[in-house]
Amino acid sequence: MARAATAVENRTPESQRLMQELFPHTGRALTLGITGSPGAGKSTLVDGIIRHLRGEGRTVGVIAVDPSSPFSGGAILGDRIRMSAHYADPGVYIRSMATRGTMGGLAPATTDMALLFDAAGRDVILIETVGVGQDEVEIARLADVTMVVLVPGMGDDVQAMKAGIMEIADVFIVNKADQPGAEKLERELLATLGLAHRNDNWFPPVVRAVAKDGKGIAESLEAARNYMQFEGRRNNAGERWAMRLKQMLRERLLERFEESDFTQAAERVTTRTCDPYSIVDDWLKRV
Numbered sequence: 417m418a419r420a421a422t423a424v425e426n427r428t429p430e431s432q433r434l435m436q437e438l439f440p441h442t443g444r445a446l447t448l449g450i451t452g453s454p455g456a457g458k459s460t461l462v463d464g465i466i467r468h469l470r471g472e473g474r475t476v477g478v479i480a481v482d483p484s485s486p487f488s489g490g491a492i493l494g495d496r497i498r499m500s501a502h503y504a505d506p507g508v509y510i511r512s513m514a515t516r517g518t519m520g521g522l523a524p525a526t527t528d529m530a531l532l533f534d535a536a537g538r539d540v541i542l543i544e545t546v547g548v549g550q551d552e553v554e555i556a557r558l559a560d561v562t563m564v565v566l567v568p569g570m571g572d573d574v575q576a577m578k579a580g581i582m583e584i585a586d587v588f589i590v591n592k593a594d595q596p597g598a599e600k601l602e603r604e605l606l607a608t609l610g611l612a613h614r615n616d617n618w619f620p621p622v623v624r625a626v627a628k629d630g631k632g633i634a635e636s637l638e639a640a641r642n643y644m645q646f647e648g649r650r651n652n653a654g655e656r657w658a659m660r661l662k663q664m665l666r667e668r669l670l671e672r673f674e675e676s677d678f679t680q681a682a683e684r685v686t687t688r689t690c691d692p693y694s695i696v697d698d699w700l701k702r703v
Contacts, residue, residue: 417536421511424528427671435528438535445477445534448640449559451545456565457591461627461636462544466502468633469540477533477541478510479526509538527558527660556584557659561640563587566605568597582612585620586649587639589632593624616648672703 423431448465450458462478469476502508511529526543533541545555556562564585590602605622621639625632643649677699684690 417509417532418511420532421529424532425513425525427525431528435531439531442531442534445530445538445541446640446644447530447534447541447543447558447560449543449545449555449562450565451555451562452565453567456567457627458544458565461565461589461591461625461633462542463502464627464630464633465542465637466508467630468637470502470505470507474539475507475537476509477530477536477538478508479529479533479541479543480510480512481526481544481546509533509536527664530558554663557656557663561586561643563589563636563640565589565591566601567592568595568601582608583614586618586643587636588620588622589636590622590624591627591632593632594626594629598624616646616652618643618646618648669703673699 420431420434423434450462450465452458459480462480466476466478502510513526513529530541530543543555543559562584564587566588568590588605590598590605592598602622602624609620609622621642623632623635623639625636627633681690681692681695685692685695
């Protein structure tokens with residue numbers, strides 16, 4: 417699985433053939449996306465969820481999307497340190513991925529990696545986003561359930577409303593709920609949710625948790641499973657795949673071009689020797 421994951425992340429020619437063969441064996445795993453601001457306790461929450469799921473006898477795959485190193489381009493691996501207790505457990509597979517400069521909190525090959533873990537027989541796949549703040553709505557196209565982690569005292573309530581996270585969250589988790597301001601944050605979330613309207617008519621629950629003490633983990637999983645049973649959620653499966661296909665098309669198109677193609681075209685546009693519309697049309701014909 418490690419070799420396959422490396423091939424998928426590096427986009428080798430063999431990886432696409434592998435994913436084509438594996439795809440019929442996917443669709444069984446529950447994919448949970450955990451997103452939120454840096455310092456919200458996402459990794460600690462993931463650690464607690466892993467522990468709980470292993471207690472239920474379920475196998476787990478974890479995709480920890482870390483920031484890219486500005487020097488090597490690789491993942492910084494900070495999240496893996498917090499999950500070190502699970503490395504000796506064969507029922508848990510943890511893979512760190514670098515964003516490689518991609519916005520949205522996910523790495524380019526996250527979709528393929530999740531499908532790989534699914535085909536490998538993992539019961540639950542946890543995807544922890546990089547924690548960049550307001551750009552993490554990409555997780556909604558990939559996860560079956562999107563769990564947004566907020567903490568009191570960080571202005572997260574305002575950030576959530578600005579970021580469009582109110583629309584993507586299926587479950588809100590107020591972590592560090594033993595700190596002052598937790599009740600206020602919960603009240604403001606519920607008030608805002610009362611004004612919002614989702615197409616599927618789901619009202620995201622707000623769960624209080626203290627992840628470092630293991631509190632609220634079971635309740636968070638129960639809320640995610642309740643959403644999976646929600647009738648309106650099933651009707652959105654096609655919509656989510658439509659978003660994934662658009663993203664896959666963008667990635668595949670960009671992979672067809674070298675960086676020099678954009679640099680040379682930019683010089684022609686800058687000097688006004690060619691217009692950008694003709695260049696894009698030529699590229700589309702080339703593809």
